[in-house]
Amino acid sequence: MNKYQVNENGYYGDFGGAYIPEMLYPNVEYLRQQYLNIMYEPEFQREFQQLLKDYVGRPSPLFLAERLSKKYGTTIYLKREDLNHTGAHKINNTVGQILLAERLGKKRIIAETGAGQHGVATATVCALKGLECIVYMGEKDIVRQAPNVARMKMMGATVIPATSGSKTLKDATNEAMRDWINNPIDTHYIIGSAVGPHPYPDMVARFQSVISEETKIQLKEKTGSEYPDYVLACVGGGSNAMGMFYHFLDDENVKLIAVEAAGKGVHSGESAATTLLGKEGVLHGSRSILMQTADGQVTEPYSISAGLDYPGIGPQHAHLFKVKRAEYVSITDDEAMQAGLLCARLEGIIPAIESAHAFAHLEKMKFTGNETVVICLSGRGDKDLDTYTKYFDL
Numbered sequence: 001m002n003k004y005q006v007n008e009n010g011y012y013g014d015f016g017g018a019y020i021p022e023m024l025y026p027n028v029e030y031l032r033q034q035y036l037n038i039m040y041e042p043e044f045q046r047e048f049q050q051l052l053k054d055y056v057g058r059p060s061p062l063f064l065a066e067r068l069s070k071k072y073g074t075t076i077y078l079k080r081e082d083l084n085h086t087g088a089h090k091i092n093n094t095v096g097q098i099l100l101a102e103r104l105g106k107k108r109i110i111a112e113t114g115a116g117q118h119g120v121a122t123a124t125v126c127a128l129k130g131l132e133c134i135v136y137m138g139e140k141d142i143v144r145q146a147p148n149v150a151r152m153k154m155m156g157a158t159v160i161p162a163t164s165g166s167k168t169l170k171d172a173t174n175e176a177m178r179d180w181i182n183n184p185i186d187t188h189y190i191i192g193s194a195v196g197p198h199p200y201p202d203m204v205a206r207f208q209s210v211i212s213e214e215t216k217i218q219l220k221e222k223t224g225s226e227y228p229d230y231v232l233a234c235v236g237g238g239s240n241a242m243g244m245f246y247h248f249l250d251d252e253n254v255k256l257i258a259v260e261a262a263g264k265g266v267h268s269g270e271s272a273a274t275t276l277l278g279k280e281g282v283l284h285g286s287r288s289i290l291m292q293t294a295d296g297q298v299t300e301p302y303s304i305s306a307g308l309d310y311p312g313i314g315p316q317h318a319h320l321f322k323v324k325r326a327e328y329v330s331i332t333d334d335e336a337m338q339a340g341l342l343c344a345r346l347e348g349i350i351p352a353i354e355s356a357h358a359f360a361h362l363e364k365m366k367f368t369g370n371e372t373v374v375i376c377l378s379g380r381g382d383k384d385l386d387t388y389t390k391y392f393d394l
């Protein structure tokens, strides 16, 4: 399991590491020393598994999508992360990290959020455990994502607007980092994707790896084999995709496809197609691939789906891209919206627009008819109904 996993220095090939201000070093270093010991304590695992089952509602089903299968001429299964409590895969990670924070003796939780999905998943587990919760969110996003702000407040979280820069996710992340520097003793920072300084990308991937762990068992039951031919997932920072890929990484016959958001078109200037447009650099504490100007300023990303609207990808994805273990493709807003509508009409499932990007790639694949495809349905589309209905004039 080592070729694609993090090494003892926190790197995946050329990517990863912990590029952090000196004042954060003690926090991140302590986490690095402790995370594996804590995560694999039997008592931790018992409580984690119990919460995944009774609180999150796992295992999430693996659903044979018959009408989609018929349309594309192959066998398509959906891994139903949309059925998790709070409606997406993000809760797998926040449940894991809140248990870790408890064991580290932390009393106060901070998080950053863009669309608000990670903020909601964090506020949820803080309420569950009775810990103080502060969520940093761009001032612009607070206006755009009002229902998620209401959810967080309902569960007792404090939502603090980030008013600098573009007033979106990047700025919220900066504010959260600043908070952590000022409160190193009592605070744990729950990062919401497989990004950030080591050990976060590895820790988040491990918590999300339950997705592929279950998929293998479920596929075996349904098809007699643990291995599909293709696995597809959308990529913002890359946590649902890492969870979906994790236990298939060493089975080189399984083709892994990561779907990024091309926004209004890869070369439109309004896109989040990081691997196509990005260059190597450092973002939010790790060396990865990110969209940047010639002089290294981070470019504002764009996607119709707020969850994919991120200028980078996690370092493990950068590595999988560079060594070509996974294929990185991109899908425009329009393609994703059509795929979301198609899934609703053919299967009675409204996917998050993020997840719809993965579905849209089916249009571009060629099948012989005997392949098995698993798509990570990372979240439900309830939060996107307004965008869908306006787009299709429903």
Ligand SMILES: *Cc1c(COP(=O)(O)O)cnc(C)c1O
Binding pocket: 088, 089, 090, 117, 118, 192, 193, 194, 234, 235, 236, 237, 238, 239, 240, 241, 307, 308, 352, 354, 355, 378, 379, 380
């Ligand atoms: C946040 C989100 C994503 C993107 O984040 P990743 O870390 O790349 O998984 C994808 N789908 C949904 C439903 C989300 O909420």
